[in-house]
Amino acid sequence: MFAVLSPLRKVLRPAAGVATALLLAACDPTGMPGLGGSPADSGGPKIDPKKPIQVALLVPVSDAQAGAVAKSLEQAARLAVQELSGAEIILKTYDTAGAPSTAAAQAQRAVDEGAKIILGPLRADAVNEAGRAVADEGVNVLGFSNNPSIAGGNVFILGPTFNNTANRLMKHARSQGKKSVVIVYSDDVPGQFGRSAIELAASANGIRVVSAEGYTLTVEGVTATAKAAAAAVRSGEADSIFITTDATNAAMPMLLNQLPSNGIAPNQVQYVGLTRFDVRPDLFSLPGATGVWFALPDQAQQEGFNARFSAAYGATPHPLAGIAYDGISAIGALAKQGRGDALTGKALTRSTGFSGTGGVFRLKADGTNERALSVATIKDNQMVILDSAPKAFSGAGF
Incomplete structure (x- = not known):
């Protein structure tokens, strides 16, 4: 969601309209001061x-x-x-x-x-x-x-915003009895923003962050972090793993293959994504995609x-x-x-x-803003809505 483009992404990332849109919208120097005040x-x-x-x-x-x-x-x-x-x-x-x-x-x-x-x-x-x-x-x-x-x-x-999405997903996780999470994030501007959003949402919803594992946008970096994240899940007894990576990023299929191959399959730990998986149907059949949670607007x-x-x-x-x-x-x-x-x-x-x-x-x-979001998952290679977006701000999703 931020305009940072690594060599790995330039070479391997498939085209996706949503990702391009968010990159254009953000192009954000992180140190830029706001105007202050309420x-x-x-x-x-x-x-x-x-x-x-x-x-x-x-x-x-x-x-x-x-x-x-x-x-x-x-x-x-x-x-x-x-x-x-x-x-x-x-x-x-x-x-x-x-x-x-x-x-x-x-x-x-x-x-x-x-x-x-x-x-x-x-x-x-x-x-x-x-x-x-x-x-x-x-x-x-x-x-x-x-x-x-x-x-x-x-x-x-x-x-x-990342904060809005992370909070929606953490609220859902808490409602499903989840108590602890390992964060996997790209060690760049968007990944750090995503990590911060997840940490804040976890704290607000009473979920413990066991570990946050960053990776550099290289094949070697993703591979090493997949191993470290799997070890952190096992050692910290985390029941979920939250990935900040954009679903359109070439690192995502690597993570969805390597995290399960390192001993944390979706039937053992809940996978959660900060970005929409429905923009990449080619990911649906990968080992880590089955049952993943992600958020999206009211589709109707x-x-x-x-x-x-x-x-x-x-x-x-x-x-x-x-x-x-x-x-x-x-x-x-x-x-x-x-x-x-x-x-x-x-x-x-x-x-x-x-x-x-x-x-x-x-x-x-x-x-900032708050938007109603649905929580969806992947089942039998299809997107399924688990929890529909609230219709008003008194709804259960807020």
């Missing part, structure tokens, strides 16, 4: 909800590597505008060219031209700079990144959005497109209530949340 207190311009609301969409239209993503995001946002009832939004697109400095300039330009809230940009560094540029204007930014390190002040992130909601998008544009939406739709939906839902404070941090973080393309979601006081 978004719930971040203010925001007062509006007349009876009048059209001007929303600025910041996307990298002219970025050769992200232009296709930008197009799909804009199409999804415009579809959301068309489907709104009880509120009117004027959406204007600004090209960031994929550059943080341009994103900052375009954010300021958008506000100068009347924008009351900003949707985007795509990458975390651009989101951060856009937020800084308009912080003194009292304008909030709903960025497409999934990196929680940039959230805060007037910046909210809409991308699905997702398929409904995909169908409407395809009907409108004659194409399949990019995996990130729904995030732009969700941002417009949230703004529209608040304006529909006739709220003059619809674009303030207090309104945006309402506890009941919003209906999104993958189920319900809400923006949190720290600028």
